[in-house]
Amino acid sequence: DQQVKQNSPSLSVQEGRISILNCDYTNSMFDYFLWYKKYPAEGPTFLISISSIKDKNEDGRFTVFLNKSAKHLSLHIVPSQPGDSAVYFCAAISSNTGKLIFGQGTTLQVKP
Amino acid sequence: GAGVSQSPSNKVTEKGKDVELRCDPISGHTALYWYRQSLGQGLEFLIYFQGNSAPDKSGLPSDRFSAERTGGSVSTLTIQRTQQEDSAVYLCASSLLGVTTYNEQFFGPGTRLTVL
Numbered sequence: 001d002q003q004v005k006q007n008s009p010s011l012s013v014q015e016g017r018i019s020i021l022n023c024d025y026t027n028s029m030f031d032y033f034l035w036y037k038k039y040p041a042e043g044p045t046f047l048i049s050i051s052s053i054k055d056k057n058e059d060g061r062f063t064v065f066l067n068k069s070a071k072h073l074s075l076h077i078v079p080s081q082p083g084d085s086a087v088y089f090c091a092a093i094s095s096n097t098g099k100l101i102f103g104q105g106t107t108l109q110v111k112p
Numbered sequence: 113g114a115g116v117s118q119s120p121s122n123k124v125t126e127k128g129k130d131v132e133l134r135c136d137p138i139s140g141h142t143a144l145y146w147y148r149q150s151l152g153q154g155l156e157f158l159i160y161f162q163g164n165s166a167p168d169k170s171g172l173p174s175d176r177f178s179a180e181r182t183g184g185s186v187s188t189l190t191i192q193r194t195q196q197e198d199s200a201v202y203l204c205a206s207s208l209l210g211v212t213t214y215n216e217q218f219f220g221p222g223t224r225l226t227v228l
Contacts, residue, residue, distance in 0.1 A: 006154075036219075043116070043203055043219030044155070089155060099168070100145070100217060102155035 003027045004092050006103035014111050019077040021106050023090030026071060030092040030101075035064060035075045038087045038105070047088075048075070080110045114138070116220035118204050124226045125194055133189040133223045137206030144187050145207075145217060146179060150200040161187060194227045201225070 005024045013019045025033075031052045036044035050057040050064045050073065057064050063076045077084055090103040117136045125131050137144050146158040158171045161181040172178070176194075181187040191198055201224050205217040 004154075041221065043205070043221050045219065046216050049216075091155075097168070098143075098160060099157050099171075101157065102147075104152075104154035 002104075003030075004090055004101045004103040006090055006106050008106050009104070010107045010109070012109045012111060013080050015082055016079045019075075019080045019084065019108055019110065021075040021077075021088050021090070021108065023073050023075075023103055024071060025073070025092050027092070027094065027101075028071070029094045029096070031095055032093045033064070033066060033073050034091045034093070034100070035062075036089040036091060036102075038089060044089055077108075080108075082110045082112050084108060085110050116204055116206055116218055118202075118220040118223050120223060121221065122224045122226075124228065126228050127196060128193050130190065130192045131194055131225065133191075133202050133204075133225070135187045135189070135204030135206075135220060137185060137187070137204070138208075138218055139185075141206035141208050141218075142184065143207045143209065143215075143217075144181055145205040146187070146189050147203045147205065148200040149203065149222075150197075155203065158189070191225075194225075196227045199225055199227045 034049040035047040037047045038044040048059050048062045048064050050066050066073045087105045087107050089105045091100050093100045119134045144161040147155045149155050164181050176192045179189045201222040203222045205219045207215045207217045209215045
């Protein structure tokens, strides 16, 4: 039972354009959603998060949107840079369990 | 300061052998987590420790997997009688506070396990 899904395994965008990474979830008990970025041979690093009581959180070039009714969140990166090329994992957590549930990841390639 | 470290970085073993994977969390972090990432899959939660105790072991794939944490610091994940399907990258993370409150998890670089 995949509670967090990233249906696009890969995404390619041109430098300077917007990258939109999508994530869907099924568990309405999740109260925090996070995006992690992972380079090869490194562990994931935290990028940005959003509480379930909000619908938008912005940090520089990165914005996360949450649509609770659709159980959908997205990460927008604008403008995209070649250094953003990595695997992006969506994750969700329910504070009463403490388990961080990850999606399968989306590989983003930003072309110069 | 030092981040989460894991050793070894790579481990190749033969089917049926036992392996031990080590995780050194960030000093002072009370919670420690183990995940694995199989080829083409997302990160799969295995187990977490609050201090030295593991309240939730439901993520461990089978009874061949066990983990312990001593002194509220170092943790060891042990896989007995390894199988080829155990091949994966095993990631460890730690967080400052316990799991009852959301707080950021910091990940180590992982151990790549290959079972021949």
